[in-house]
Amino acid sequence: MNRHLISAADLTKDDALLILDTAEELAAVSERSVKKLPTLRGRTVVNLFFEDSTRTRISFEAAAKRLSADVINFSARGSSVSKGESLKDTALTLEAMGADAVVIRHRASGAPHRLAHWVRGSVLNAGDGTHEHPTQALLDAFTMRRRLGGIEGRRVTIVGDVLHSRVARSNVLLLNTLGAEVTLVAPPTLLPVAVHTWPCQVSYDLDAVLPKSDVVMMLRVQRERMNAAYFPSTREYSRRYGLDADRLARLPEDALVMHPGPMNRGVEIAAEVADSPRSTVVEQVTNGVTIRMAVLYLLLGGAV
Ligand code: CP
Numbered sequence: 001m002n003r004h005l006i007s008a009a010d011l012t013k014d015d016a017l018l019i020l021d022t023a024e025e026l027a028a029v030s031e032r033s034v035k036k037l038p039t040l041r042g043r044t045v046v047n048l049f050f051e052d053s054t055r056t057r058i059s060f061e062a063a064a065k066r067l068s069a070d071v072i073n074f075s076a077r078g079s080s081v082s083k084g085e086s087l088k089d090t091a092l093t094l095e096a097m098g099a100d101a102v103v104i105r106h107r108a109s110g111a112p113h114r115l116a117h118w119v120r121g122s123v124l125n126a127g128d129g130t131h132e133h134p135t136q137a138l139l140d141a142f143t144m145r146r147r148l149g150g151i152e153g154r155r156v157t158i159v160g161d162v163l164h165s166r167v168a169r170s171n172v173l174l175l176n177t178l179g180a181e182v183t184l185v186a187p188p189t190l191l192p193v194a195v196h197t198w199p200c201q202v203s204y205d206l207d208a209v210l211p212k213s214d215v216v217m218m219l220r221v222q223r224e225r226m227n228a229a230y231f232p233s234t235r236e237y238s239r240r241y242g243l244d245a246d247r248l249a250r251l252p253e254d255a256l257v258m259h260p261g262p263m264n265r266g267v268e269i270a271a272e273v274a275d276s277p278r279s280t281v282v283e284q285v286t287n288g289v290t291i292r293m294a295v296l297y298l299l300l301g302g303a304v
Contacts, residue, residue, distance in 0.1 A: 001298055004123040006112045008134040008173040016141070016177055023142050023287075023294035029066060030290055040069035043300055046099040048090070049126070050076040050106045055261055055285055056126045056135070060103045063292035069300075072097065087111060091118045100300055104128070122299040130164050130225065136260050137170035139291040141178060143280050144215055146287070147256055152179035157209050158200075159185045160219030160241055160268050163192055164226070167260045168219060172200045183209055187241065189230045206241055210250040217258040218243050218269045234267055244270040248278065256280050 001018070002010050011019070029035055045064040049057050057073075064071045074094065076082075081090060087106070094102065101122040104112050109129035116123040127133040145151055156175055162168045162184050175182050182200035184191065195202055203209050210216065221237065231237045238244075243257065251257075257269075257279045265271045274281060 003299065004112075004116050005134050005295055005299065006116065006123060006125045007132050008137045008170040008177070011134070011174065011177060013177050013179075016138070016174060019138055019291065019294050019298060020142050020145060022298060023138075023290045026293045026297070027287075027290045029293070030286070035066050036068060037066065038068045039297055040064065040067040040300055042070075043100040044070045044072065044098050045101045045103065045296065046072045046074060046094045046097075047126075048074045048094065048102055048104045050081070050087075050104075050111075051127065053105055053126070055288055056105065056133075059285070059288040060124075060126060060135075060292050060296075062289045063296055066289070066293055067296060069100075069296070072099070087115065088118055091115050095119045095121070101296060124295065124299070127166055129166065130169075131166050132170045132173075133166040133260075134170045134174070135288070135292055135295060136167050137174040138295065139284055139288045140167075140171055140217065140258060140260070141174055142287050142291050143258065143284050144180075144256065147280065147283075148214060148254075151175065154180045154214040155183070155212055156180050156215040156217065157183045157185055157206075157213040158217045158219065159206060159243070161190045161221045161230075162186045162195070162219065163190045163230075164222040165219045169198075171217065172198050176200065183213075185209055185241065187231055187237075206247065207250065210247060211252065213251060213255055215256045215258060216243065216251060217260075218263075220260070220262060221264055221267050238267055242268055242270065243273050245272055248273050248276065251278070258284060260284065 001015050099121045103124045103126050105126040109131035111128050112125040172182050176199040185203050185206045259281050
């Protein structure tokens with residue numbers, strides 16, 4: 001496996017399956033009363049977050065601690081970044097403190113790639129701008145595999161603000177590697193110009209695609225990244241692209257409803273759908289810790 005995890009495209013099918021299988025073994029640890037393994041004792045993991053996060057930041061911290069690594073949490077807010085310190089100088093400072101792995105979230109697409117040239121340790125992309133979020137795709141694949149028994153040949157529909165979604169891009173790449181058939185559904189204004197080069201289908205008609213879906217993954221409308229009006233109104237968006245109880249009823253009986261979080265309840269997903277037994281939203285968070293344990297274990301060459 002590559003030393004870094006920057007893009008889902010870095011993973012071969014064998015790499016991805018190794019991560020999913022390792023996570024399956026590590027899941028047992030998370031179910032024990034003492035959730036700790038000595039695997040990464042003496043190793044240091046730095047969480048370098050330049051953008052807000054709840055799930056990813058906390059789960060990387062929990063994952064590293066469950067493997068007995070030392071964890072340094074860095075948040076741009078309250079650091080010398082506010083005095084103008086660059087990413088490179090911040091990285092070199094952390095490197096001087098002996099980081100074996102740097103987990104980075106940054107608003108700039110490509111920041112983890114740059115960082116990988118400056119530090120000796122492994123770099124793990126925890127979300128870079130609108131580019132990629134590979135561990136989210138891995139935890140989504142892990143959730144699907146656990147629930148559906150396999151991913152090969154499964155039909156996954158990803159709905160909503162694809163344009164601003166690093167989750168969508170990483171999921172399309174990873175799910176394609178794992179043999180799923182992916183369809184993106186979005187208004188034309190919320191699709192990237194180059195979407196025709198992605199290994200997936202595109203549709204504008206959610207109601208037509210739902211009955212043929214094993215999984216429907218709803219994406220958050222990312223208002224904080226929007227600098228123009230991408231749809232007439234929130235009400236109109238929900239009417240055409242939101243998942244409500246009526247649409248839920250059109251899904252096959254065993255189909256899953258996923259959302260990476262955070263959710264805009266009442267916009268892309270109705271509260272009753274988010275809280276329904278079909279929804280894997282909470283399970284995805286639990287699986288996030290397990291997947292990040294597996295990734296840290298494999299990249300840092302831990303020994304059981
Ligand atoms: N899914 C996800 O990346 O959530 P956070 O922004 O809370 O980390």
